[in-house]
Amino acid sequence: MKQCILIGFLTVLLAATTPLRAQIAPRDSDARKGSRLELGRTAVSRKATSPAMPAQRFSLVTAPAYQSLDRPNILRKNTPINEYYRSLLVARPTTKAASRPAATEETPAAVSELRSGAEPELKAEDHMYTSERITVSNIYPNPASEAAEIDYQISGPIGEAKLILLNVLGSPVAEYELERNERKVRIVTRDLATGYYFYQLSLDGKKVATKKLLVRHQ
Known part of the structure; x- marks a missing residue:
């Protein structure tokens, strides 16, 4: 009785394992894929058997032997410098x-x-004008509102000295005599219109200097 039960159990076990062997056998017997037990071996063997690329083919750096040949010449050239x-x-x-x-x-x-x-x-x-006979300063203040002054000093023989105030068109507005005993001339600008004027120095009827004056009323 026990033998019959054992034989039946083995028969059932054999029948169950037969389909699994049929599915696994083609995969394990395939030479291209290899068995699962030899996956590590095949990868190593493929890497070992693959042809190695030549290292010198893609090298962009010159060989150290060529550089060592030129280095003494460079050092010799740089020595005098x-x-x-x-x-x-x-x-x-x-x-x-x-x-x-x-x-x-x-x-x-x-x-x-x-x-x-x-x-x-x-x-x-x-100074507006300086010579051995007379020295005349510039007018101040400039611009002027109520009045302006000019300092001068006569130190030599001189016939006639005048200070002439002119408008923009060059027409005389006022004349002032420069006397020997005086040192200053005062020009009243209160009644003058706002704008530019010229003051001119005349010695013995000869014009020697001309400068600009601005009249601006506040």
Whole structure:
């Protein structure tokens, strides 16, 4: 009885495993896919058997042997240049040390020359006319509202000195005599219309200087 039960159980087990073997056999026997047990082996074998690409074919860097051949020549060419700049760096501190005292000695003289040159320019700008016989300043204030003044000094022989006020068209508006005993001329601008005028210096009937005056009433 036990033998019959065992035989029946084996028969059922054999019948159940037969379809599974039929499905797995083609996959395991396929040479292209390989068995599941040999997946790791086939991958390694494929990598090992694949042809290696030549490394020198795609190399963009020159071989170190060629660079080593040109390097001594470059060093030899740069040697004179390095020596030249080295000599300049060594000699530079001495020249700076020697030039500093000279610069410090010349600085006060240069400053005094600049000041002496600037002072005459400022004085010349403040004057309308300057000569050995007469010195006349510019009119002030400019622009003027109520009145304006001009300083002058007669230091030499002179026949006639006049100050003439002109409008924009050049027509005389007023005349003022420059007397020897006086030092200032006052020009009344209260009654003048707002605008530009000219004041002109005349010596012995000769026009020697002309400048502009702005009259602006507040």
